[in-house]
Amino acid sequence: MKILLIGATGMIGSRVASEALGRGHEVTAVTRSGAAAALPGHDSLTPLPLDASVPAEVAEAAGGHDVVVSAVSPPRDGSDPAAPLLALYRSMCAGLRAAGVRRLVVVGGAGSLKTASGLDRVDTPDFPAPYKGEALAHREVLRLLRAEADDLEWTYLSPADEIAPGERTGTFRLGDDDLLTAEDGSSFISAEDYAVALVDEVEKGEAIRRRITLAY
Secondary structure: OEEEEEOOOOHHHHHHHHHHHHOOOEEEEEEOOOHHHHOOOOOOEEEEEOOOOOHHHHHHHHOOOOEEEEOOOOOOOOOOOHHHHHHHHHHHHHHHHHHOOOEEEEEOOOOOOEOOOOOEHHHOOOOOHHHHHHHHHHHHHHHHHHHHOOOOEEEEEEOOOEEEOOOOOOOOEEEOOEOOOOOOOOOEEEHHHHHHHHHHHHHHOOOOOEEEEEEO
């Protein structure tokens, strides 16, 4: 498959690129500067500079690809990240429509997952304050997709409550809108296994217009 990966050098994006390349896919690795060239070399990796806030640039880049994967993060400069992140996703969706590419897989957040209390994780009293703005912004992206992107074949993949670099095991549980926890109450997934699940979904397309999640 031909994959356009937006946000290719972050913790998750770089691992998605490596996982996809390892399975024989062609990856166009997008960043604002084209710095994806710094990823491990591979004949099927093409770095590309792109401003994803410009629909025409997204359309030009997306043309000829089977799927667009978005691993972008909201601004982390202390400002409210919701509005700029939503604007970025509206731009990406417009670009996909213009290019005739319908498939979009989004690296989402865990804050919108339902907890046993019935609250979204981001609304629970113990949610870490430093991450709340970003979590709320990611929740708005999910709401945007559900409300405005019925014409696209989108999938929103939420990680576990905690995600960090670790081991690629290929073994994890999948769920839908509920936060997955272990018997001790923890909820964790490695970035490597998150990438496995994301590329699995890219290949299989089993969660169209749905949010899914994963954890150990």
